[in-house]
Structures are given as structure tokens and as C-alpha cells.
Amino acid sequence: MHAFRAGVAHATRRISWSTPVPQTLFPSCMTRGLRVTLVVAPLFMNVVGCDSDRNALVPIQDSGGSIVLPGDIPTDVQEYHYAFNLGTREAHSKLNLNVAPPGGDCVTLHAPTGISDLRWNGAAPVDAEQDGGSLRICGPSLYAGQIILEGRFLVPEQTYDFTPVGFTRTQARDNTVFSYLLGWVEQCDRFGLCDDSPASQARFVLDVTHARGELTLCPGQRTQVSQTHTRCELLQTPAPTYSAFAIASNPGWNRTEWLNVDGTKLIFFETQSGRLARSLSKPEMTDFLRWAKNLLGPLPYGQELRIAGAPTHWLGMEHPANIILRDTLPDLPNREYANMTRHVLMHEIIHQWAGNRITMAHATDFSWKEGIAEYLTYVYELSKWPADAAKTRAHWDRLARTAMYYPGTSDNPVPFLTFAGETYGTGSMIFFVQLEDLLPGGQETIVRAITDFLSGPPRARSVAELQGALEQASGEDLGDYFQAWVYGTGDADWPTFQTDAVRANGELSLTVTQSALQPGKLYPAKVVIRLKGDTQELDVPIDFGLHPTTGTITVSVPFEEDVKSIGVDPENRVVSWNANASLSPLEAPPQHWIF
Numbered sequence: 001m002h003a004f005r006a007g008v009a010h011a012t013r014r015i016s017w018s019t020p021v022p023q024t025l026f027p028s029c030m031t032r033g034l035r036v037t038l039v040v041a042p043l044f045m046n047v048v049g050c051d052s053d054r055n056a057l058v059p060i061q062d063s064g065g066s067i068v069l070p071g072d073i074p075t076d077v078q079e080y081h082y083a084f085n086l087g088t089r090e091a092h093s094k095l096n097l098n099v100a101p102p103g104g105d106c107v108t109l110h111a112p113t114g115i116s117d118l119r120w121n122g123a124a125p126v127d128a129e130q131d132g133g134s135l136r137i138c139g140p141s142l143y144a145g146q147i148i149l150e151g152r153f154l155v156p157e158q159t160y161d162f163t164p165v166g167f168t169r170t171q172a173r174d175n176t177v178f179s180y181l182l183g184w185v186e187q188c189d190r191f192g193l194c195d196d197s198p199a200s201q202a203r204f205v206l207d208v209t210h211a212r213g214e215l216t217l218c219p220g221q222r223t224q225v226s227q228t229h230t231r232c233e234l235l236q237t238p239a240p241t242y243s244a245f246a247i248a249s250n251p252g253w254n255r256t257e258w259l260n261v262d263g264t265k266l267i268f269f270e271t272q273s274g275r276l277a278r279s280l281s282k283p284e285m286t287d288f289l290r291w292a293k294n295l296l297g298p299l300p301y302g303q304e305l306r307i308a309g310a311p312t313h314w315l316g317m318e319h320p321a322n323i324i325l326r327d328t329l330p331d332l333p334n335r336e337y338a339n340m341t342r343h344v345l346m347h348e349i350i351h352q353w354a355g356n357r358i359t360m361a362h363a364t365d366f367s368w369k370e371g372i373a374e375y376l377t378y379v380y381e382l383s384k385w386p387a388d389a390a391k392t393r394a395h396w397d398r399l400a401r402t403a404m405y406y407p408g409t410s411d412n413p414v415p416f417l418t419f420a421g422e423t424y425g426t427g428s429m430i431f432f433v434q435l436e437d438l439l440p441g442g443q444e445t446i447v448r449a450i451t452d453f454l455s456g457p458p459r460a461r462s463v464a465e466l467q468g469a470l471e472q473a474s475g476e477d478l479g480d481y482f483q484a485w486v487y488g489t490g491d492a493d494w495p496t497f498q499t500d501a502v503r504a505n506g507e508l509s510l511t512v513t514q515s516a517l518q519p520g521k522l523y524p525a526k527v528v529i530r531l532k533g534d535t536q537e538l539d540v541p542i543d544f545g546l547h548p549t550t551g552t553i554t555v556s557v558p559f560e561e562d563v564k565s566i567g568v569d570p571e572n573r574v575v576s577w578n579a580n581a582s583l584s585p586l587e588a589p590p591q592h593w594i595f
Helices: 003-011 282-296 340-350 363-384 386-401 416-436 442-453 463-474 479-485
Strands: 013-016 036-041 044-050 077-085 090-099 104-110 116-120 127-131 134-142 145-154 166-172 176-182 201-209 221-226 229-240 246-249 254-261 264-270 304-310 316-319 322-326 358-360 459-461 496-504 507-515 525-532 537-545 552-557 565-568
Touching (some): 090 104, 104 145, 116 134, 134 145, 201 246, 221 304, 246 322, 254 282, 264 282, 282 340, 282 363, 282 442, 316 340, 322 340, 340 363, 358 363, 363 416, 363 442, 363 459, 416 442, 416 463, 416 479, 496 525, 496 565, 507 537, 537 552
Parallel strands (some): 077 201, 264 304, 304 322, 358 459
Antiparallel strands (some): 013 036, 036 044, 077 090, 090 145, 104 134, 127 134, 166 176, 176 246, 201 229, 221 229, 254 264, 316 322, 496 507, 507 552, 525 537, 525 565
């Protein structure tokens, strides 16, 4: 035992408080007329509780002789070992938790009702109490070290909260059945004991029992232990629970090693009539993978990236080393994106770094996760297919202008799916596209900020930290910008730009005034106004700057013809209420895809 703790253990004694104690310190003790107890040691004196109280902080020696104050141990899950039987839906969860000094004797986890056969370091717990979606488990006190918690659960075949999250069996192509255990943000407790905090990252071992010879996929390094047993291990780079709790299976899948890019293998799993791989270009995906790895580093979960086609509602999902794509992507109209299959796959590949390796600190950080995946995909599209990138940007603009929430909302969006579907537009436009025209270096500066944001050890990061990365890369103060565009409560409010062109003494003056629903609010923005005459067309940039002091700007314009029309933001680069070519005033909101 550590010398300091040994000294405390031998010198500690209990005494009674001999002077009046403020009731606010121990209200439960004072109101019951009980005696407050102190722990006195050579190096400290600490109030620890009161007699005759089950929850009092009375010191206890753990098995190693260390002094432990009973109470809750902060949840720090280091590893999940999850065993699941695809046929019976029986699950066994085994969690390895780290205990830091001063330890304690209880742990609270998220859990579904119906957990059975609980174990605390191999033995029955001293106590277990279910409170809504939380389960408080208590056992022998521990000062420091590890606790192994276990439990069994029969996973229901159902989905939750207007999403495909849960366990499902779905009729798939070629008369096959697709089985899918799908987690998501704050949803891993649908399947057993779990810390469903978005910031939680851990290592995983998934053992799946399935029908003989059935192809089964799960995150991480995949091993076919036997014809009825598949194991997947994420033991190097930790992953978040929102994406790592996943098992997918289809007896009709065929494995095709489709592409090898400098040692990185893209392996497709599709049924005989699947069209995902056939709809993609190998040279295009080779170039994209090289670009992404050059920008962000090696793939964080190994050199094998498995891509499976399935009858999913969402367009895609970024499980570590495993990507599930909707098998009808090649059949969807290219309405939102010029090439749906290519765009979604590139987006999901970026998520291996942005979302998995670096994950969300809070649920509403979903906006930076999707914003980065979309924006980097767009940056690559712009370098290869400018018209495709313009279509992507127009879709984002339509998503953002019809959004209900700010991308850094302080609200608790219900259902969360509503907020999530908007972030592909708000995150991409507000965090990045608009700033291209306001920051020195434009796109190059923003890409550098993103790579810095995604660098360093695996961890959770927030919208506020993304702001810091953008400020560091640009040297600019973005406080006013983020306060106006990003943070807020209630319905999102965007600016409207009113324009007026007046010719006097042979000179054309263009006046642009921005307004908002919130009186006096000014939006940092640089918006383009397009003037059209009979034969002449001119784009006029109006720069309100990062720290606007006025909502009205007037400029002289060298435009000789009579102005026939005035367009606001014709290239979809600023979120506003103004109607433009991508959205008429009465048009319905765009499709909100999740991927």
C-alpha cells in the first residue's frame, strides 16, 4: 500500500463535532438530530457524514487497506465486452471501469429496464437501484483500480424515437434478411449497461453468435472465430459509443475486395444484385482516399474499411472501420447531391476521423461532426467537379434557411432527429462556407483549422473548441460571429437583406440593409448582390465584416445600364431569408437525410 495512504489509515480516528454546525452543511443529519462525524488525519481534517445514515460518508477500508469514502465513483468505462446472439437476441455486457482515488462504492450507468444477473467484480452487487434510464450499482468499496460490471439483457426487436435505432430484421435484396443492431447518440443503453454520454470513448470487443456461415460485420478488426462466431476488436484507437455499438448481418452478402489504395483496402459486402460498388469509380475513390489520408492521417481504425449495402432508412452510418450504406443509393434521384452514392461514401469515410476518432463533447456538437464531414467532402468535390459542389452548397443553403435550431443551440431538441437533420446545412454553411469570404486565406485557412481541430489524441471536442481552432488558424476574433450565427435559444433567426439601386447624376448607388427578427441584431457577413441589365451582369460584394457596426452599406457601382433585376446571394454562400434561385418563398423545406 502507498506510504501516504498507509499513514492515513493508521492515524485516522472518529470524533464528534462539539460546536454548532450550519444546517446547510448536513441538512439530512441536522433535521434528524444526528451527530456529525469527522475524519481526522495528520495531513487533513474532513467532514464525512453522520451516524445512522445509509448514505453517510463514513470512511471504510477497502480490501487493500486504503481509506475509502463511500459514494459514487465517476463513470469512466475503459472497455466494453459485448456478446450478442443474433438468433435469440440475448446480450451479455461486461464493462471495465477505471476507479481513481478517492474511489467509492457505487457506479451509475445508463441501462434499460430488465437488466438481469448483475455482477460487481464477479459477485452479486450489494445494492442496485433503477431510476428511469439509470441504474445505480453498489458493491465493495474501492480506493483505486478497476471494477468489472456485468449484466444480461434480452434486446427487443424494435426501434426508438422516430429512428431506425434498435435491433431490426428487414427483408433485403435477393430474398435475404438483413439484421442490424444500431446505436446512435445517447442510445447505447438500448442494448445493455452503457455510458451513453456523447463524449464517452472506449475500447470494444464484440462477440456475435449467428447462423452457420452467416456473414456478420461489426466495428474494428474482424475475426471469424468459427462458422457461428464472429469477433470484432477495437483495442487500439478508442471509439465513441454512438457508432461502436453496431452489428450487421446478411447471409446473402458476398465479399468483394474492391480497391487497395496504398495498403488501405475497401471491401464491399453486397447481395448478388447490389449496385453500390458498380456505381462508383475506382480512380475517383482512389484519388479521394489519398487526398483524405494526406490531409487527416492514416485511417484510425485499421487499413481495412468494410462497406456494406443494406435496406436502411438512413443513407449511411459511420461505424469504426465499417460503413453501412443504403443499398438503393444508386437509384435515388440526384436531387440534393449530384452523385448521391459517391457523396455519401466520401462523407462517411471522413467520419472515421471526424465523429469517431474525435467525437462530440455534447449531443448538440452533432453540428460540427456533420458540418466537417460535409464540408471536407465539398472541398474535394469543388476541386474535381465544381458544378457538383455548387449543387451541394445550394442544398445546404436550403437546409439551413429552413432550420428550427441554431447549430450551437442551448435548447434540448426534441426529437433530436429534427436538429440532427438540419446540421448538414447549418454546420456546413455557418461554420465554414460563410467564413471563407470573411477570413484571410479563405478555404485554405478553414481546412487548416479543421485539421488542427481533428489532430492530437482521440477525445471529445465541442463547438466552442472549433471556434477556437478557427480563431487560431485565422488570427481573427470570431466572438461576434459565433454569438450572432451559432449560439442561441428558440427558433433560429437569420438575416434578410433589402436592396435598393438608385441612379443620380449618372452614378448608380447600391444600398443594402440587413434586418433580423431580433431588434438591433447585426450579422457578420459578406454577401454578393447580383445586378442585371439588358446585356450587363455584375456581382457586387457587400462586406459587413466580422464586427459590424451598421446594418446599412451604400456603395457606388460602375453599371451603365438600367437595372432590370437584383439578386441576393446567387451562389448560395450566406444563410438568409431572401429568396433566390435555390428556394422560392413558398417552396417546401428540403429532404432531411441522415447519414
